[in-house]
Amino acid sequence: MSAEQEKVRAPNIRDVARLAGVSYQTVSRVLNDSPSIKPSTRQRVLDIIQEVGYRPNAAARALVTSRSRTIGVLAAHMAHYGPATSVTAIEEAAREAGYRLSITNISTTDYPSIRSALDYLMSQSIEALVVIAPQVRVFDAIRELSIGVPFVTLESSGRDNGHSMSVDQVLGARLATRHLIEQGHTEIMHISGPQDWIEAEARMQGYLQEVTEAEVRTRAPILGDWTASFGYRAGLELLRFRDFTAVFAGNDQMALGFIHACRELGVDVPGDVSVVGFDDIPEAAHFFPPLTTVRQNFTEIGRRSIELLLGELRGGGHADSQLIAPELVVRQSVAGAPS
Amino acid sequence: MSAEQEKVRAPNIRDVARLAGVSYQTVSRVLNDSPSIKPSTRQRVLDIIQEVGYRPNAAARALVTSRSRTIGVLAAHMAHYGPATSVTAIEEAAREAGYRLSITNISTTDYPSIRSALDYLMSQSIEALVVIAPQVRVFDAIRELSIGVPFVTLESSGRDNGHSMSVDQVLGARLATRHLIEQGHTEIMHISGPQDWIEAEARMQGYLQEVTEAEVRTRAPILGDWTASFGYRAGLELLRFRDFTAVFAGNDQMALGFIHACRELGVDVPGDVSVVGFDDIPEAAHFFPPLTTVRQNFTEIGRRSIELLLGELRGGGHADSQLIAPELVVRQSVAGAPS
DNA sequence: CAACGTCGTGTGAACGGTCACACGGCGCGG
């Protein structure tokens, strides 16, 4: 009976105006802090707003200004560490700038599913789009559907379309591979991510570049799926022929799985085989052995992607792609090549 | 010059109506598939819609119906495995039901920050709210701010407010502890999560209950922060006195860190000390040793929370809290107590 | 002292939909 808010319409701008003894336009001006308004009037309006708990209606605003103040996020595997971390940063930056986010996750990357996700976002009249779905297919879809809003793609280095914001995957992979080579390894396997992921491809390129440059024998990478389980199974398979002394895994999870397989087969890491991962997930420092890996700053990526988008939204001129440098984190999963 | 869409206003419902030779109301009826409409008319309208690429304007709809079709999500630590997984499921379920999500993440759980997050969501006139921020404080804030929409809290078992949807944390903790006891352990440490997390508290309760029931000596749990690093440091500290033979960690990460410490100090897991975790993150199966842990189905939680909210939104009568059973996953980090 | 710019404020229309209601035509029962 006390808090029985029986269909009491929320106060609108005219209610506030009436109570403050001004016109609705004046209230609107206060809301959008327009310069020419008498301080005393402003204060009076502000007081009333506070008093009645007035909240501007976002829908009405969006309707009349035709600006939704919404940024769409299209993510694949949003639950993974990297994307999730970036999304968090994106959300924070967007909120700070007065934008809201509309996130959608795609579980499969087939064309219809991308299309439907994009449709879903467009139907909310997003003003900009962030894509964290680093599959080649997604980019094709975006180009093809030619969405009419500024967009930025995360984690898509190498595929420079003028709208990307990513850690330099190629460089990261080179760092990892070079580290292995510097330790004297000449037989280096690469367990890659899925072929259609741009990140996976870029890391593979980096590996390949470094390996050929150092005139070390190139080996055909094996294509995984990012999971620890795959790393484990791949390890079991690979270790039947001990014709390598080091492994560069496409991410930390696969590295973990691989190490698991090593242990099960009595192969010592790093004694017999050295391993380096990619991402530096928070757990990597506590793997056994603590994993040498390549750190990417996902937060930075997220933050800067919104910055870029916002700039484009305001300024007009669209900013260029940016590449963020990754960092090799040396721990204990790499040793010199056994003789 | 080709795709130069110079400020061409998107087609609206009246444009479609004109082109189809009907009134705008008829188009509206087609959109909301109202029953009484001649099939031929409907088809004609549909064709035009397709042809001109008409998209109903969500803002206009929201304005007139005063239904935003938006569900708010308030998350703490959205980048963590559990929340991220739940959010993914929530997103999918919501989208399927024609709702969109507005997600906001809080990094600190002080009152102002919760309040501002809630404000942010309310200003978007969300129709319902999902809270994945299992701190006591958050609940108090919600109650106090008495948001006028149905809400559900995830991961808050034990704190039954009639709106929760969670895995039974107490049961999970009992399962874990009992498993240890059944293996003959009588000196069991518990590394808990932060005290103000409801989950942490519930797991501690479960541990305490089981331990007292089995008439095993109770030990004061140590309060951690969920991170692997904490588990590691705690391990280093704890292992100075080897007065326990088993550890129940509040989550898998802390278990990992603890095991890391063990290894560094030459303590064998599970030979000298048994360890069980909580969550069953995908990596847990590949830890060394593979971690015995308690699995919670985060996807199920997310899915069902939306189901509950949707029911309340449609039906009216609000559903009860639900508890989902966790599952003990036995791997290799637990052995019998050393004599 | 008239003309003019500036300040602070108000008025009408528009944004793109839905809702409530009205309306003509047609089949059917009394």
Next chain:
DNA sequence: CCGCGCCGTGTGACCGTTCACACGACGTTG
């Protein structure tokens, strides 16, 4: 043959805000 109900469709109002423009008062300038 008239009245009634139903089917399919149209008309006006309204949701809550901003935009374009107008307007009165006042101070300044020629």
